[in-house]
Amino acid sequence: MIKNLIATGAFFVLMGTALAQHSLTVEVVSNENDEVLSGASVQLTGTLSTVHTDQSGLAVFRNVAPGTYEVQVSFVGFHTQAREITVNDDEQTRFSMRRSNVLTDEVIVQATRASEQTATTYKNISKEDIAKNNIGQDLPFLLNQTPSVVVSSDAGAGVGYTGMSIRGSDATRVNVTINGIPLNDSESMAVVWVNMADFASSVDNIQIQRGVGTSTNGAGAFGGSINIQTTTLNEDPYAELDNSFGSYNTLKNTVRLGTGLINNKFSFDGRLSRVKSDGYIDRASSDLKSFFLSGAWHGERSLLRANVFSGKERTYQAWNGVPEALLATDRTYNEFTYEGQTDNYTQTHYQLHYSNALADNLTLNTALHYTRGAGYYEEYREDDEFKSYGLEDVTIGGETITATDLVRRRWLDNHFYGLTYSLNYQTGVNLNLTLGGAYNEYRGKHFGEVIWAQYASNSALGDRYYEDDAVKKDFNIFGKAEYRIDQLNLFADFQYRRVAYTFLGFDRNLIQLDQTDYLNFFNPKVGVSYQFDNNSNVYASLAIGNKEPIRKDYTESSTNSRPRPERLKNVEAGYRITGRNFNLGANGYAMLYRDQLIVTGQINDVGSAIRQNVPDSYRLGLELDGQWQPVRPLTWSVTAAVSRNKIRNFTEYVDLYDYQSQQEIFYKSTNIAMSPSFVGSSELAYQPFTNAEIALISKYVSRQYLDNTSTVERSLDAFFVNNVRLAYNMKFKGIKNVGLTLLINNIFNEKYEANGYTWGYINEAGAREHFNYYFPQATANFLLGLNLKF
Template sequence: MAMLLLPVLAKAQFSISGTVSEKSNKTLSGASVRLKNKATGMTTDGEGKYRFNNLKAGNYILSTSYIGYQTIEKSIKLSSDEVVDFTLTLSTFLADEVIVRATRANEKSATTYKNIDKAEIERNNFGQDLPFILSNTPGVVVTSDAGAGVGYTGIRIRGSDASRVNVTINGIPYNDSESQGIFWVNMPDFASSVDNIQIQRGVGTSTNGAGAFGGSLNIQTSAPSEIAYAELNNTFGSFNTLKNTVKLGTGLIDNKWSFDGRLSRVISDGFVDRGASNLKSYFLSGAYYGKTDLLRINVFSGTEKTYQAWNGVPEAKLRGDLEGLKQHYENNLGYLYNTTADSLNLFNSDNRKYNQFLYKDQNDNYAQNHYQALYAKQFSEKLSFNGALHYTDGKGYFEEYKNAQKFAKYGLPVANVGGVDVTKTDLIRRRWLDNDFYGLTYAFNYNPQSDLNFTLGGAYNQYRGKHFGEIIWAQYASTSTNDYHYYDGKGNKNDFNSYAKVNYSPVTQLSLFADLQYRNVKYDITGMDKNRNPLDFHNNYNFFNPKFGATYFLGEQSNLYASFSVANKEPNRDDFTNLKIGLPVPKPERLNNIEAGYRIKNSDFSAGVNIYGMFYKDQLIFTGEVNDGGDPYRQNVDKSSRMGIELDASYIISPKFAINANAALSRNKIKNYIDYVTEYDANFDFVKVQATNYANPDISFSPNTVLFGELVYKPLAGFAVALQSKYVSKQYMDNTQNENRKLNAYWVNNARLGYDFSLKGIKNINIGLLANNILNKKYESNGYTYSSIYPWGTVTENFYFPQAGTNFLLSLNLKF
């Protein structure tokens, strides 16, 4: 912390300051000003002013840009304080940034956010899923089922899981409409087609799609290069991980057209046994740029085949507790374990790499195709429009081998074999999802004067999902046929929202904003669930989500902000399909979010501190009980909260050294929690449910401390070394705050090396090395728990997802 404060105390050398305006002398607030040769920058304040301090004498290249205006660069030989003003002219074509402007936060939004640019994404892109590229941002915790960042991965922001994180791609919703989760495995190597990402923590600004209860990720895909290019990006590393990417682009043709494409594959054996992934994707984009029009068509797809590793490792196996493992095996005979092979695998495999599944085709298979038509129009200097049409087609299944299944469970009569009735059979089943998602988004932006801005936007989207199950093989076939569906269910969802935003600056130093959103969700769940229970739920939700805030500029480099926001969120599909008999239909959740903070930024130093309070009504949380199919129950709790402080800072110490650091400290509580545990008799038949009250326990999977630090060393031109360190405090796996049901705290250190140079015929060659977990820390980043009561006592089962020890990824990237 003392090192971070050094620039505040240091005496300045020279400065570059000035104002950015347009030809009519109207100043441009929020314009980007960068010192290109120092790789640092800032945005102009409410008066269009900027200032870089603590600059040594020398030559600098100053670049200024603003949406809809031509970029200007100026070379400066600095030997004293300089004042450099910029006058921007309207661009001959619209910039792609207009596509996401309506749902993005800026310095006037009084919102807690962090922008990640293309250069940072490229530095960290070694083929792992997108959450691992974002893992070093404040309050973020990531996990991987296979243990190495490829395959099924997850992200939590402020302790909120992926179903509470809103994700949009070019303003178009990406969250699955029913689970509201994010399946990054369906979009492998997507980071290679991303230009920038904005992470908003908390409710954030109004956007499209799922409610943001922990944060939102606003992703913009790549903008065109001005010149033609080709890239070959390759990564090879531990666990036979391999990434191959080919990128091509025409650059701007006649200053009006551009075409870009990418083809990728990512394969990995995974750290966990049989945790393999085979992922393929492509991205195609074509755009037309007029003086006042922009039309872009994106088509991208992802196909994944991933061996299932989602059951985790039993605690006794992970700890090497042989007696506990024997007891675990006996407790789960006929449920998790059935065959001699199961027993040998459980007792003889590597403790940390153990995977329960042995069937060779125990795979998850899914393909998803996206189609986007994006259009923007600049009617005048004051009025603009952007909108999109989109369609997503997804279809896939997961396959699994099941022992000794009752025919009745699949709606089939008993089989007669040699005159003997057989009630059970081994079988192979597939559970399918076939879904379509389509709709439109729109936004009008009106800027009548420099101190006033209006935005009117929204979206209407429809989702149509089919859920069904098939039996593709059985030891005894009964009357089943290849086209027999043992269950069929549907999920139909219509989602409409409209928002109005206004920014107003009554005085130069003060910016006020209001953001009002109305959202209507109509969600019908019908048919039969996977356990053949009837489904007949018809829900209609009307949500009003107001947001208000203010930003006060203390000067050219710093500001204070505060905001109050409301968010509402509908229950997930599983909250209905796993609904416990006798309990009321789940209610929607409500969140009141308070944010307040301070930001400062100059040429060498930037920092932000933010305090927040998130107060929930009827939050849906896991109860600790599971149903007969092993699915966890969730139910509403009356009151719960998250409160904390976040710090984020970076400091360029010298041309060779820089440090980046962030911290998230929080308190996450449920006011009153009821834990439910099912009691069974000696024959494993249901007896009753026992309830236990807990006062003020921690919310599960919510660490109270998340810290990150990075030291960057650049000993020579083109070469950089980064040492990264991350600490995550303990997390409870349920809401009882039981020390026997937790993830231990962990501290992981990584190193990243990069070297850029060029050869004749090759524009840039980049050699990169990512060394993960260099101290070989044994840790688990995710898990789950459940308990049952029997005449002989209470049995609690804990399962964990171990992460890989020391491992490496080596990349070679060529740009032409």
């Protein structure tokens, strides 16, 4: 398969070259003093070509077919310009750029972003790319066509509890920031996207870095990092309505408003959203509400922006999955039937950003942030023992009752706040220095309440049967340097991170929790890239990342059995090339783990089966990401990732039937759980006429094992899913755009599962029994959206 893919890619490149005839040279200078602008982005619209100007301020498009093109030039701190150029022979044109009278929002995320010269692998996703599919599903599903990404949904339809992995690394190993501010939960280290309903409607752009990537704020990136920038300055006032509906009573309503630039100084933007769905799985409903508000003061050399955004969710629980025995007969089965079996949470974020261009080559960025989260999940429990809640047994008519049916709520009440900063210094095109860092503090309360019981014991309404206070302090500082010598670019990045984690109280199993851990991490990264010309470069990098255990690793262990932090050496090497009608990136990687934390089944000294360190494991892979436009109406985007994900020596601990002892089973070179060896995607888009598009969107994911034993009986089958997107945009008097989008998901009605888990034991006869649970994804379904822009 891989040989065929490489051969096909080579054929596309040769075809693109054969079709081309002329060259177009674009010179970009400042209109103030004719100073050349190196690094300006020059795009040939209608093609796949985007080229950055070299040290002479030149961008050269080779092999350009005769015709008329729109050339668009953008550069940070200058107004974007566009003009039509007719190419009949070798052509040259000059853009004299006018400096913007306001500081642009791009500086806010500058410190944590990779550039074309950075020796790492990344994918940029524009606002336009996001909007194409943003008609109801959560943000992970909008990133599904990026390399090495696998997404899943508990409810099956992409709304509610959704998740994603990158290179087989789950959400706890993917670092997510919003405007440079950490989003990952400080204790679980995951991102709960259900708290971010319709957040994509307030996103301007996203950069996904795979592997360790460059230094950023928050938890260590082991699989990748997702760097999100929210709404930036729109100089003109606007109003926008988005409404969509679809299968499973899915409904999305969004209102967006913006004032544009007022008096050349102020701007205000807002969004209000509602998303509802019954879900593909029985009773797996979602009721999500959110808003986004942003106000900014724009100066010529400074920018002050305040963001407030919030999400409130109520979802019916579907997180136990479907037992394997029911998968063939009842794929939408949900074991929960209690009406109040819901998850309820509200999370509000406050951000204050200040940027100042202290000099032409020196920019300061600072930010203060505060996140307030509170909520609970409610459960109906049958025949729970009173002692599990610290309650006394009940005596009725001489009979002692030791257990009762009850309803409980488990609460999380937390505060997360801190500051981030960066100072960027750039001299011409040869040297770029960045000093950045952050201090963040998390304070969380975990507690539980019994709100109803069939038999009342010695508790009162509002009593807490467990309570645990946690404090986590996270400090980091990093420095980055890029130095260019002719076509050679050298990169170095050094980060120091200190974590202090303390929790006091009792956990939900009424076990005393009093632990403190202090961790110090040094994360160096070095790389080199070589620019052959404006259109192609090669790069290689070596990075080291360290990451602390998650909350459960601490709370279900003593200080004697506490797992050690994980350590990763990450080698990346790749080649990028852009032509008139194609672009292609090829990247190879090696991710070498020491003490990776995985589930082994082993019971520790407090009787809990938690993740344990394995000394030696790795991920090796090759990723391809390309686009080809053989003719203007037709574009093919494709990604492919082939990988080998192994634990060199693995010992599994399986409970015996009496649950008093365990049997050890040894495996040599076994596969890491939930790590597919091949992930591929394709989007074939055709424009039959102006403002209309038909796209076939495909995704293939190979077999994934539910545990670390490489056993087919405990695995997810490979799946190949195809969607169709139909879009048409038009204008009417007084309306800037009327857009209709129809998204038909899983058009071939593929029955597949994207996530799952397993458990088991060895019975009295010595045979192994296992119990697999799966999360089926929706069969054929649709979403229809209407967009109105004023």
